[in-house]
Amino acid sequence: MRKLVETCITAFSWIALFLLIAALFTLIAYLVQKGASSIELGLFFGDTSPLDALMLKRQVFDGLFPAIAGTLFLIIGSMLIAIPIGVAGGVYLAEYCRGKMKPLFNLTFDILAGVPSIVVGLAGLLLTIVLNRHFPGQIAPCLLLSCCCLALLVLPYLIRTTQTALESIDPLIRKTAPALGASRLQNITQVLLPHSINDIVSGIILATGRCAEDTAVIMLTGVVATAGFPRSLFGQYEALPFYIYYISSQYTGPDELAQGFGAAIILLLLCIGLLALALWIQRRFTSFLLFR
Amino acid sequence: MLRSYSLSEYTFLTAAVFSGMLTAAVFCFLFYFGLPLLQSGQLADLLFSSWSPGKGLYGIYPMLLSSLTLASLSMLISFPVSIGCSFIITALAPIRLRRVLLAMIRVMTGIPTVVYSFAALFFLVPLMRNLIGHGSGMSILTAAPVLALVIAPTMILFFVNSFNKVSPRFTLAAEALGCTKIQKILYVILPQAWPGVINGVLLGFGRAMGDTMVSLMLAGNSTAVPEAVTDSARTLTAHIALVLAFDFDSMEFKSIFVCGLCLYLLTASLMLLFRLSTAYFSKGR
Numbered sequence: 385m386r387k388l389v390e391t392c393i394t395a396f397s398w399i400a401l402f403l404l405i406a407a408l409f410t411l412i413a414y415l416v417q418k419g420a421s422s423i424e425l426g427l428f429f430g431d432t433s434p435l436d437a438l439m440l441k442r443q444v445f446d447g448l449f450p451a452i453a454g455t456l457f458l459i460i461g462s463m464l465i466a467i468p469i470g471v472a473g474g475v476y477l478a479e480y481c482r483g484k485m486k487p488l489f490n491l492t493f494d495i496l497a498g499v500p501s502i503v504v505g506l507a508g509l510l511l512t513i514v515l516n517r518h519f520p521g522q523i524a525p526c527l528l529l530s531c532c533c534l535a536l537l538v539l540p541y542l543i544r545t546t547q548t549a550l551e552s553i554d555p556l557i558r559k560t561a562p563a564l565g566a567s568r569l570q571n572i573t574q575v576l577l578p579h580s581i582n583d584i585v586s587g588i589i590l591a592t593g594r595c596a597e598d599t600a601v602i603m604l605t606g607v608v609a610t611a612g613f614p615r616s617l618f619g620q621y622e623a624l625p626f627y628i629y630y631i632s633s634q635y636t637g638p639d640e641l642a643q644g645f646g647a648a649i650i651l652l653l654l655c656i657g658l659l660a661l662a663l664w665i666q667r668r669f670t671s672f673l674l675f676r
Numbered sequence: 677m678l679r680s681y682s683l684s685e686y687t688f689l690t691a692a693v694f695s696g697m698l699t700a701a702v703f704c705f706l707f708y709f710g711l712p713l714l715q716s717g718q719l720a721d722l723l724f725s726s727w728s729p730g731k732g733l734y735g736i737y738p739m740l741l742s743s744l745t746l747a748s749l750s751m752l753i754s755f756p757v758s759i760g761c762s763f764i765i766t767a768l769a770p771i772r773l774r775r776v777l778l779a780m781i782r783v784m785t786g787i788p789t790v791v792y793s794f795a796a797l798f799f800l801v802p803l804m805r806n807l808i809g810h811g812s813g814m815s816i817l818t819a820a821p822v823l824a825l826v827i828a829p830t831m832i833l834f835f836v837n838s839f840n841k842v843s844p845r846f847t848l849a850a851e852a853l854g855c856t857k858i859q860k861i862l863y864v865i866l867p868q869a870w871p872g873v874i875n876g877v878l879l880g881f882g883r884a885m886g887d888t889m890v891s892l893m894l895a896g897n898s899t900a901v902p903e904a905v906t907d908s909a910r911t912l913t914a915h916i917a918l919v920l921a922f923d924f925d926s927m928e929f930k931s932i933f934v935c936g937l938c939l940y941l942l943t944a945s946l947m948l949l950f951r952l953s954t955a956y957f958s959k960g961r
Contacts, residue, residue: 390856390858394858396756396760397761397763397768398760399760400760400764401761401764403757407825408825411796414795415791415795468691469694469695472687473688473694473695476685476688476689476691477692480685480688480689481692489692491951492696492700493695493696494947495699495947495948496695496702497947498882498947499939500885500939502886502917502939503702503886503916503936503940504702505916506916506936507702510705511705514705536698539695539698540695543695568682568684568685569682590786593786596788597789599790599889600888600913600917603917604916604917604919604920625788628791628794629794629889632797632893641798645794648795651788651791652787652788652791655786655787655791656786659783659785663779
């Protein structure tokens with residue numbers, strides 16, 4: 385009887401794995417099959433010549449260039465906000481925080497990590513409404529607001545990865561520099577952070593991937609279907625994930641649909657690329673940085 | 677001890693406190709905007725009546741029900757698959773295959789949900805339309821497998837992680853006694869690591885409740901109370917995502933905050949449960 389149960393569970397596990405892989409590859413193969421033909425220069429720049437578009441001489445109307453630029457600006461902006469706060473917060477939790485405050489902070493960041501992204505976006509929208517009451521007509525959903533909300537979304541990940549990376553350092557390494565007379569800050573900036581840099585960097589890249597893919601936050605905080613190349617921090621903008629969502633509900637013909645599939649493939653490649661980079665860094669970066 | 681309260685510590689402290697305050701700020705925003713509704717004593721009405729703005733009913737009961745149904749259904753699909761996969765990655769597969777599979781699962785966590793939903797919208801929805809025989813093909817049953825695919829990697833990684841934490845003293849002893857791989861998992865690792873399994877399920881359920889794009893694009897967004905899993909339905913997250921369709925002073929818009937509060941409190945209490953059970957089980961060791 386036991387033998388039978390064991391065999392059944394083994395068989396079941398393999399079937400489960402097969403199902404997961406089959407589902408994944410069916411969806412991706414379908415995407416590639418539909419979208420591969422649309423990936424060419426025209427997908428990015430439409431009828432505009434690529435050089436003019438890149439030099440911002442002419443607007444691109446039927447290409448993905450504005451959306452890709454918008455996504456890049458989102459990533460850069462939110463990371464500029466999130467990295468300093470996140471890493472500093474993580475350092476505080478790992479190195480300074482003692483006593484009863486620590487579990488409280490841990491719980492707070494766990495809750496923040498669990499808050500659905502759409503709720504973060506809603507909070508951003510409410511912020512504009514509040515600000516609008518005090519400064520009527522000046523505040524509208526914009527690129528800066530989206531960056532702030534995305535930063536808030538990835539903040540707990542950054543804090544957590546920094547904290548875990550620092551806490552898992554060997555006590556031997558942790559105590560050497562202070563024993564030689566280094567101050568606490570010197571120990572952190574010159575020994576502990578460089579030592580765990582690969583974990584922190586891969587955490588940052590994972591957070592970047594989340595910024596690139598998240599749709600729910602930006603759709604409440606200023607993304608629109610057609611805005612052109614983002615010209616100002618306080619203007620509306622386009623972004624890849626929202627473009628994909630928009631096409632899925634509003635496409636008018638097979639050409640637009642093919643563009644949507646193309647955009648989905650590009651976003652998929654971007655996110656998988658970032659993730660592969662993070663995994664690779666976790667393996668290789670240490671030796672590269674520490675033993676140069 | 678004076679030196680420990682230096683400028684640098686204050687900088688780090690500020691960053692941590694600031695991030696912590698943001699968590700509270702999100703809640704306060706939702707609460708502040710939802711307060712007029714809560715004060716007017718309509719909370720029960722809002723939670724348990726249906727959504728028909730024509731009749732002046734703005735209850736979020738259909739969305740709450742859809743969210744819970746969809747999350748539970750996708751957990752029902754995702755849990756067996758995840759636990760099976762984590763068995764394979766922990767022990768059943770040859771060691772090289774394990775590494776490849778683990779890397780694949782980690783890459784899966786990075787696939788954008790909007791890409792999954794987009795592919796499923798044009799692949800799965802027509803299939804379901806033929807299968808169900810009526811409606812648009814967008815239903816809870818269409819969204820559930822895709823949502824299961826989205827939350828599976830998170831759960832698998834968590835399960836594998838907690839299985840690997842079981843001390844090698846136990847697993848090596850089991851191997852020395854001549855256990856097969858599946859026996860090692862079932863009789864040694866699983867009894868040790870089952871709190872991890874429960875925690876993984878809590879995390880997965882939280883993610884399933886919080887996901888927007890899958891339900892927004894695949895579940896159909898009908899505001900009626902879903903009577904069967906083949907019905908079109910709108911989840912709490914999708915309801916919030918459609919907020920911009922409403923006027924900012926309208927009752928519809930105000931009910932959004934109750935949705936947001938609901939989601940916030942649900943995910944926060946799941947997290948609290950997760951923390952408590954982690955603390956409880958690690959103390960029990």
